[in-house]
Amino acid sequence: MRVRNKPWAQPLIDANTELITETPDQFAGKWQGRFEQSQPIHVEIGTGKGQFIVGMAKAHPEINFVGVEIQKSVAALALKLALNENLPNLQLVAGAGESIDTYFNAGEVSRVYLNFSDPWPKTRHEKRRLTYKAFLNSYQNILPADGIIELKTDNQGFFEYSLMSLNNFGLVFDHVWLDLHNSEENENNVETEYEQKFSAKGQPIYKVKAHFRG
Template identity: 65%
Template structure:
C-alpha cells in the first residue's frame, strides 16, 4: 500500500527526540532509560498510526510501551497524535521489525503485539509473514521466559497459518478467539481489547476479528 508523504514528518520527528528513536540498536539493553520509571516492557511491531498503542499506554500507566514502524509518514502521524497525551510510558521507533533481536537484549521484552500484519497470501512470500518461524525465533530471543505474543487479524488464512506456525514452534496457546468482538460481548467486560484503526474498519463491515495469545516456554525447562 502506497503511503502518502507528509512534508511535516521530518521536522516533527527532529523536534521530539525524547519521544522517538531513530537508532533502535543503540538502546539495546537500556530501553528503561527512555522512560520515566522502570516497568514491564511491551512492544508492538507494525504500529501503524498508533491508535492501539496510545490506547494501551493510557489504559496501563504501569507498563512501558514501544511501537515499531517502518513507514516514516505513518509513524509521524502516530507521534503527532500521541504528543498531546504526554504519555511518559510510550516510545516510538522508526525501524523495520525484521531484526527485532538486534533492538532488545534477551529477556528484555515482556510481551509483543502483532496487529493486522500484512498477510502475504502467496506461498512464495511465506517467509515474509510475521508469524513465520524465523520471526518467531527472533521474538523468542527477546522475550522473557513465559513472555507472551498477542496476534490479531481479520484474515482467516493468516490466522490459521499463524495458529499452526506458532504451535509447531512450541508456543503455548492461552487464548484462541474466532470472533473477538462476540467473545468480548459475552465476557461481561473480562476480556480487554484496545482496537486498532484497521480493526474498527473491518469490524464495521461485519468481518470477524481473530485473536491468538501465545506464551513462550520457560527456556530452562
C-alpha cells in the same frame, strides 16, 4: 499498503527524539532509561497510526510500551497522536520489525503485539509474514522464557497460518478467539484503526494469545 511520503514527517521526528527514535539499536538493554519509571515493556510491531499503542499506554500506566513502525510517514502520524497525550510510558520506533532482536536485549521485553499485520498471502512471500519462524525466533530472543505473543487479525488465512506456525515453533496457546468482539475478551479490548474498519463491515476479528515454553 505503502503511504506516500509526507514532507513534514522527518522534521517532526527530528524535533521529538525524546519520544521517537530511528536508531533503536543504540538503546538495546537501556530502554528503561527512556521512560519515567522502570516497568515491564510491551512492544507492538507494526503500530500504524498509533491508536492501539496510545490506547494501551493510557489504559495501563503500570506498563511501558514501545510501538515499532517501518513506514516513516505512518510512524510520524503515530507520533502526532502520542504528542497530544503526553504519556510517560510510551516510546516509538521508526524501524523495521525484522530487526527487532537488535533493538532489545534478551528478556528486555515481556510481551509482543502483532496487530493486523500484512498477511502476505502469496506463498513466495511467506518469509515476510510476521509469524514466520524467523520472526518468531527474533521475538523469542527478546522475550523471557515464558514471554507472550498476542495477535489480532481479520484475515482468516493469515490467522490459520499463524496458529500453525506458532504451534510448530512450540508455543503454548493460552486462548484462541474466533470472534473477539462477541467474546468476554472484548470488554477490555483496545482497538486498532484497521480493527474498527473491518469490524464495522461485520467481519469477525480473530485473536490468539500464546507464550513460549519456559
